[in-house]
Amino acid sequence: MGPEHVVAAVMLAGLVLYVLGGGADFGGGVWDLLASGPRKKAQRAAIERAIGPVWEANHVWFVFVFVLLFAAFPPAFARVTTALFGPLTLYAIGLVLRGSAFTFRHYEEAEAKRRRFGALFSAASIVCPFLLGEMGALLVRDAPLAADMTSPFAIAGGVFALALVATLAATYLTLEADDEALREDFRKRALASLVVAGVASWIAMLAGRAEAKGLFTHLAGGGTAVVASFLGLASLLLVWQRKYVLARIGVALLATSVVVGWGLAKGELLVPPDMTLAASKAHPATLRVLLVSCAIGTLVLFPSLWLLFRVFAPIRESGRAPGGPSVRATTDEA
Amino acid sequence: MDTTTIARAQMGLSLAFHIVFAAFGVGLPLLLVLADRRAKVTGDARYELLARRMAKGTAILFAVGAVSGTVLSLELGLLWPELMRRFGEVVGPLFALEGFAFFTEAIFLGVYLYGRERVSPRVHFFSGVMVAISGALSAAFVTVVNAIMNEPLPVLWDGDRAYLEAPLAALLAPSAPTQILHVVLSCYATTAFAMCGVHAVLWLRGRERDFHRAALSLALPLACVAGLAMPLSGDLSAKHVSQHQPWKVGAMEAHYETSKCSPLYVGGIPDDATRTVHYAIALPCGLSILGGGSPSAEIVGLDRVPRGEWPPVARTHFAFQVMVSAGSVLALVSAGTLVYRFRRKRWPEDARYMRVLVLCAFLAPLAMEAGWLVTEWGRQPFVIRGLLTTADAATHAEGLGPRMFAFTAIYLFLGFTVVTLLFGLFRASGEAPSGAREEEAAHGT
Numbered sequence: 177m178g179p180e181h182v183v184a185a186v187m188l189a190g191l192v193l194y195v196l197g198g199g200a201d202f203g204g205g206v207w208d209l210l211a212s213g214p215r216k217k218a219q220r221a222a223i224e225r226a227i228g229p230v231w232e233a234n235h236v237w238f239v240f241v242f243v244l245l246f247a248a249f250p251p252a253f254a255r256v257t258t259a260l261f262g263p264l265t266l267y268a269i270g271l272v273l274r275g276s277a278f279t280f281r282h283y284e285e286a287e288a289k290r291r292r293f294g295a296l297f298s299a300a301s302i303v304c305p306f307l308l309g310e311m312g313a314l315l316v317r318d319a320p321l322a323a324d325m326t327s328p329f330a331i332a333g334g335v336f337a338l339a340l341v342a343t344l345a346a347t348y349l350t351l352e353a354d355d356e357a358l359r360e361d362f363r364k365r366a367l368a369s370l371v372v373a374g375v376a377s378w379i380a381m382l383a384g385r386a387e388a389k390g391l392f393t394h395l396a397g398g399g400t401a402v403v404a405s406f407l408g409l410a411s412l413l414l415v416w417q418r419k420y421v422l423a424r425i426g427v428a429l430l431a432t433s434v435v436v437g438w439g440l441a442k443g444e445l446l447v448p449p450d451m452t453l454a455a456s457k458a459h460p461a462t463l464r465v466l467l468v469s470c471a472i473g474t475l476v477l478f479p480s481l482w483l484l485f486r487v488f489a490p491i492r493e494s495g496r497a498p499g500g501p502s503v504r505a506t507t508d509e510a
Numbered sequence: 511m512d513t514t515t516i517a518r519a520q521m522g523l524s525l526a527f528h529i530v531f532a533a534f535g536v537g538l539p540l541l542l543v544l545a546d547r548r549a550k551v552t553g554d555a556r557y558e559l560l561a562r563r564m565a566k567g568t569a570i571l572f573a574v575g576a577v578s579g580t581v582l583s584l585e586l587g588l589l590w591p592e593l594m595r596r597f598g599e600v601v602g603p604l605f606a607l608e609g610f611a612f613f614t615e616a617i618f619l620g621v622y623l624y625g626r627e628r629v630s631p632r633v634h635f636f637s638g639v640m641v642a643i644s645g646a647l648s649a650a651f652v653t654v655v656n657a658i659m660n661e662p663l664p665v666l667w668d669g670d671r672a673y674l675e676a677p678l679a680a681l682l683a684p685s686a687p688t689q690i691l692h693v694v695l696s697c698y699a700t701t702a703f704a705m706c707g708v709h710a711v712l713w714l715r716g717r718e719r720d721f722h723r724a725a726l727s728l729a730l731p732l733a734c735v736a737g738l739a740m741p742l743s744g745d746l747s748a749k750h751v752s753q754h755q756p757w758k759v760g761a762m763e764a765h766y767e768t769s770k771c772s773p774l775y776v777g778g779i780p781d782d783a784t785r786t787v788h789y790a791i792a793l794p795c796g797l798s799i800l801g802g803g804s805p806s807a808e809i810v811g812l813d814r815v816p817r818g819e820w821p822p823v824a825r826t827h828f829a830f831q832v833m834v835s836a837g838s839v840l841a842l843v844s845a846g847t848l849v850y851r852f853r854r855k856r857w858p859e860d861a862r863y864m865r866v867l868v869l870c871a872f873l874a875p876l877a878m879e880a881g882w883l884v885t886e887w888g889r890q891p892f893v894i895r896g897l898l899t900t901a902d903a904a905t906h907a908e909g910l911g912p913r914m915f916a917f918t919a920i921y922l923f924l925g926f927t928v929v930t931l932l933f934g935l936f937r938a939s940g941e942a943p944s945g946a947r948e949e950e951a952a953h954g955t
């Protein structure tokens with residue numbers, strides 16, 4: 177194992193944290209759009225409270241992974257940005273509109289404009305994870321990397337990612353809700369999105385048999401399918417049983433297993449069909465500097481993240497998933 | 511338009527947009543911390559109210575800064591794939607360091623903005639300080655990247671991929687010290703003058719004069735110090751550029767012929783064909799004195815730069831004139847203000863002065879934008895001076911035109927919305943009687 181493997185592992189860890197934190201923020205946007213019933217307003221307010229203080233920090237994980245990719249694997253980076261030019265541009269637009277519309281809505285007084293910013297915020301929150309899922313799928317196909325956005329496997333990957341972040345958000349939000357009825361709203365949403373995620377994952381696997389053979393003959397791919405299915409069922413059961421703290425851990429582990437499994441299945445192959453970690457890695461000195469910076473940066477980063485998530489922790493102390501940026505929300509805002 | 515031209519236009523537009531918000535991202539946390547500190551030391555409630563009100567605007571500006579910055583990092587790859595493939599390794603570690611600075615910035619910003627009622631005053635103040643430090647650090651790291659592009663360090667080659675034997679040596683890029691100083695100061699100058707301008711307008715409206723007086727007494731010292739420091743630091747930059755980047759000094763000063771006792775042209779229209787400057791005021795030996803420290807110092811001109819490697823002279827010269835003119839006005843205002851302050855023991859306060867401050871609020875960002883144009887245009891036609899041309903670095907992707915259009919529309923929308931929201935906040939702040947503090951406190955941010 178060389179330093180390039182360690183950097184790749186750090187990137188994968190960053191991606192896991194992006195999905196657990198930033199992914200859930202996207203999921204919040206999904207539920208903002210789908211807010212309904214008598215507690216529509218309360219649902220939106222809970223989502224806004226939960227996302228407000230943390231989205232910018234969660235978002236930096238994306239920048240972090242992206243920067244490591246170009247610092248540690250420059251040719252792979254150039255290949256990815258060239259091949260995925262279209263979806264990445266859309267992703268950039270989505271990120272811009274999501275973050276700014278969310279903030280604008282918070283400070284806008286006029287109800288009509290608030291609604292328009294809200295629509296923009298949730299539309300972008302749906303497009304982004306969908307694109308992320310599509311790009312994730314495209315990166316594990318057998319075919320050379322291309323922006324083949326209509327391939328069944330890519331679409332299934334996008335839908336799966338969307339359902340996954342919606343699951344994360346709904347499950348986290350059960351712990352944010354300050355009254356029982358609101359909690360039930362989010363519980364129902366968590367159950368529904370878990371089922372959708374499960375179905376989408378099976379469709380993705382079927383599509384993958386044709387497009388990503390490598391993925392499913394790979395032990396990690398098969399193993400992930402088994403582990404993730406188990407975790408999905410367990411989470412479903414826990415949400416059903418209203419064991420919210422455990423459920424939160426369950427869905428966080430589920431998302432983690434999916435991302436880690438994806439990474440393990442990619443293995444040495446960074447960009448299909450043939451660009452491996454070894455073929456695109458930076459020089460050892462550069463990799464070492466990156467790793468040392470990450471190690472030192474972590475010493476500042478994790479205590480700071482701990483502070484942030486502790487300050488904005490929900491009332492229940494125990495409601496924190498291990499290592500997951502999962503704690504959110506304030507309670508006292510009007 | 512060919513693809514490279516559109517890519518340049520899109521990059522330039524995105525950067526020119528981002529830099530405004532980035533400058534506020536560096537400057538506002540410092541002003542917030544100063545306001546909190548003064549509130550604590552003097553016990554004067556106006557400063558706490560000020561900090562609370564500023565926090566709202568800060569949240570909006572930061573959000574747009576963060577998303578526009580993310581677009582930039584994507585654009586580096588999307589528009590300049592060859593730059594990243596060949597030099598990703600050289601600039602990558604700097605961006606990684608910047609990434610950590612972003613993290614601490616975003617994290618402590620969350621605590622600062624949303625946590626006033628949730629953490630102890632000490633943790634709150636500490637968070638503000640952390641945001642201010644990490645903002646300045648992130649500006650410094652990204653400026654080093656720019657310094658490398660302007661004047662690369664000696665690199666090693668692996669095929670066509672550049673790398674450094676000691677990657678952190680990138681921090682020692684020759685033009686980094688002068689650029690970092692000038693850039694960070696420009697962020698403070700821009701933010702502080704903008705804040706002065708806002709409160710000057712509100713003062714002129716005649717509402718809450720007492721409050722705006724307090725706000726001005728907080729922003730003016732920073733504005734004046736930064737305003738005076740800009741020409742001094744700009745002089746260091748000019749000296750460095752004169753000695754090490756003849757192509758840039760050639761373009762920004764329209765300096766065609768290498769000579770001892772080089773003249774300094776004020777204004778004028780450079781003419782590349784005849785290598786002369788029309789309608790300029792020429793100060794004899796001015797450039798040699800400013801750039802080389804003595805009237806007989808030799809300043810290398812464009813004649814020593816191959817014709818194909820000249821930056822666009824007219825534009826760069828024009829941008830430089832704009833920066834220096836704006837900077838001179840700012841420095842004069844700063845000096846006048848400080849003299850007044852030390853003579854009369856109070857800050858100036860009359861309608862004419864307030865109008866001058868409003869003007870300065872526009873001049874400072876103008877100078878900053880113009881300065882960046884000097885640097886970016888003055889490096890052309892290279893993206894990494896001497897090593898990689900902009901055209902070679904650019905993407906060959908199809909359909910850049912519509913995307914450029916989309917990004918322009920989005921930036922217009924964002925800029926317009928931010929301005930409207932900020933105006934809404936300012937208007938509301940004028941209407942809220944000073945006693946409404948409790949109500950604002952209950953609102954959080």
Ligand code: HDD
Binds near residue numbers: 660696700745747882
């Ligand atoms: C408030 C903004 C502001 C003000 C008042 C000034 N500048 Fe400036 N200048 C900038 C903001 C700026 C900048 C932040 O936009 C630049 C672009 C890149 C850089 O390093 O700083 C810059 C670049 C820049 C450069 C090119 C540096 C390089 O490319 O390495 C020079 C030579 C000067 N400046 C000189 C001056 C002088 C002589 C000034 C005297 C009045 C001055 N600047 C005022």
Ligand code: HEM
Binds near residue numbers: 519521
């Ligand atoms: C420190 C950060 C910066 C970096 C790393 C950076 C990087 C780049 C890169 C890679 C390009 C494309 C290649 C090229 O044209 O040389 C570019 C072009 C450009 N940048 Fe910057 N830039 C920075 C700051 C800025 C700022 C703040 C502005 C604001 C006005 C700006 C304005 C431009 C313009 C106008 C161009 C197009 C130049 C041309 O091709 O004529 N840059 N920059």
Ligand code: HEM
Binds near residue numbers: 235239529531582
């Ligand atoms: C090519 C050039 C640049 C790139 C790729 C870039 C990238 C970024 C990114 C990714 C962010 C978002 C971080 C977050 O999510 O919080 C950001 C924000 C920021 N950038 Fe830039 N940037 C560039 C130029 C500049 C310049 C020229 C400056 C200052 C001189 C600057 C200063 C900042 C600051 C202070 C922030 C954080 C404050 C805020 O969010 O408003 N950047 N930038």
